[in-house]
Amino acid sequence: MHRLSIPLNLLPIGCAARVKQIKAKGNTRRRMLDLGLVAGTEVEAVLRSPSGDPTAYYIRGAIIALRSEEASNILVETTGELR
């Protein structure tokens, strides 16, 4: 299986990936940790807002919307084939 490391904001809707690294610092980082976004967490892109941003992700049982700026600071590794 082909694995690919990309920033989360580039993950297509309907695709799942595993968090590899959170690059954000300070308060933003802590907020992400609170949501359960730690290395190894599985996320799936679920919805894109009508204007293309933000995107909602399925994270540990909850649907959480992140702006592309935040999502681009989360590095993920795709778990399956990218559509």
Added chain:
Amino acid sequence: MEHMISPGNLTGSGLAGRIFQTQMDPTDDIVIALVGNPNTGKSTVFNSLTGLKQHTGNWPGKTVTTAFGRFVHSGKNFFLVDLPGSYSLLANSPEEEVARDFICFGDPRAAVIITDATCLERNLNLVLQVLEMTRQAVVCVNLMDEAKRNHIDIRLEKLSRILGVPVVGTSASNGQGLAELKDAIDDLVSGRFIPKPIRIRYDAAIEAAVSMIEPYIKKATGNQINSRWLALRILEGDDSFIVALHEYAGVDLLDAEEVRYKVEQAREKLQQQQIYRDDLRDRIVSTIVGMAEEISREVLRYDGDWRKRIDRKIDDVLTSRLFGIPAMLLLLGVALWISIAGANYPSQILADAFFWLENQLTHLFTLAGAPNWLLGMLVEGVYRTLAWVVSVMLPPMAIFFPLFTLLEDLGYLPRVAFNLDYFFKKAHAHGKQALTMCMGLGCNAAGVTACRIIDSPRERLIGIITNNYIPCNGRFPVLITLSTVFIAGGAGGMRPVLAAVMVLGLITLSVVITLVVSRILSCTVLKGLPSSFSLELPPYRIPQIGRVLIRSILDRTLFVLARAVMVAAPAGLVIWLMANVSVYGNTLLNHCAGFIDPFARVIGLDGYILLAFLLGLPANEIVIPVVIMSYMSGGALLDLDSMDALHQVLKGHGWTWLTALCTMLFSLNHFPCGTTLLTIRKETGSWKWTLISFIVPTVTGILICFIVAQGARIFGLV
């Protein structure tokens, strides 16, 4: 010695008593803290346990509201404190600090942790954090009915065994499990259940550092606070906690030479292993998250695919590129249409009743031989204004409020924020400003208070200053009435539809203005870039229609109405006096209106309308009644039993569609009402920002009305 705040001896009843300004009996009242993630139905649990006897208080020094209520169970008095919803106790926001500080220093006899059964894993994070702080905890797994509907099965007994504290499943919205929850709380506080909370084990490096400093911390603080938990916070360098420790417990940990030395040593040792402050926090959180995942795997069985849940299908439509924004407009438009069309009938009944009562009153005054001026002042001045406000304002408010609350309870508002966030980002504002904007539709003062959900001070101020652009329920009747009379005048049966479309257009315009002004503020007085934000889209929930009706009618409609009436009565008196007291051969009213008339005409209004806006400062609801009163000969309000009569009166005083449009535009864009201004003062703690919040929308209104009025005149449209 009531509410003594001296450090070191603050008991649970002391802190709670101080916040809620209430007399507590430390021997009798059992203080229970309620914590939980946002959107877990925590308030529903709180409401169901305490009934309607609730009070709120402000946390000293912070703009965080906490609520308390009481309940009696098996002969004991429980004092329940509803702490702000928080994702964690690692204190990233004032709300989380409050929750942490109360559990830590408020000395509750038990902490009840409300969790969401449909999203247990994430919620377990907070549970584990609380259990790390206190052993006296009960876990309440709420929304069990929703979980069941979504084929999620949770083994509560096993969860209780793993966590070592009581676990109770509830469906608070229909009262299921609440008796068991009370029993569990009682069992815990009376010692019938001995908690053995699960212990979180961190990696070897952290554990070594903790055991290096824990004994010294224990020595310095005694037994009042869990020393292991404290050691972790100190290692992390959680400054807000060190401050709180000093404030509530009178302990200056880092002053103790011995402790400070050991902490330095432990931190150095961690750094030798490449574990710096951020890494430490990461490791701690990762351990907790990992544990939550593991526990969730043990106790939760999910026979389904979350992708197939009905929520996902609804969201696919309501947030789609094609339908997202149209659906939003349609929902709001339908709510407006129902309010306008539905209000006609009750309005008529109320107007008839008030008219009948006025005849009786007049009769009574004549019988009693009251002088004419008294009759005029009380009946034509005070009574008619009141009657007008109630019969015209109440029905659309009483319909729109519940409809709006219904959308709120359904969970639709976060979707609005999701759909609109892109535009708020472009305006350099916070995504949650869309939520506070929605709250402003109900009442701007509530919208301003709601801005607390925005963490960044800069973006919060933007949210506060611009909230007033969104027409509140008190301004709807102005928009509805004028749209119905002038814009939709000849539409016959389609009148309510056309009026609804017009009001919808005005609300859309107010959103655009909000965005533009936010952007302007962001590059002038409130310079800055948008801060980070995340927004949870909670599952849709079936609203409890009965509760929504009671809540919106009792809490909001009656409140707003009472305020309007309280303002309308004296305003009616003032107007009547101004219209009937003559100086230099002309009434006071004419003098005042005449003075501002030239300016008012430039922006498409007239002196009476502008005066009405000024007099409407205490409550926007009275603007139209004041205008009408001013127009009537002798200064008394006519009986306006139909929209057509109103049309005739206004037309008779030179109103055109342009006057109506400018009045509506100025209604959208002018200074906030008195209540909102006071709320802004309270929330910002500054008269400067209150003044700015007054000036910014007023200037916007003057500019827009000027452009529209002059434009229309130049192009010869009127």
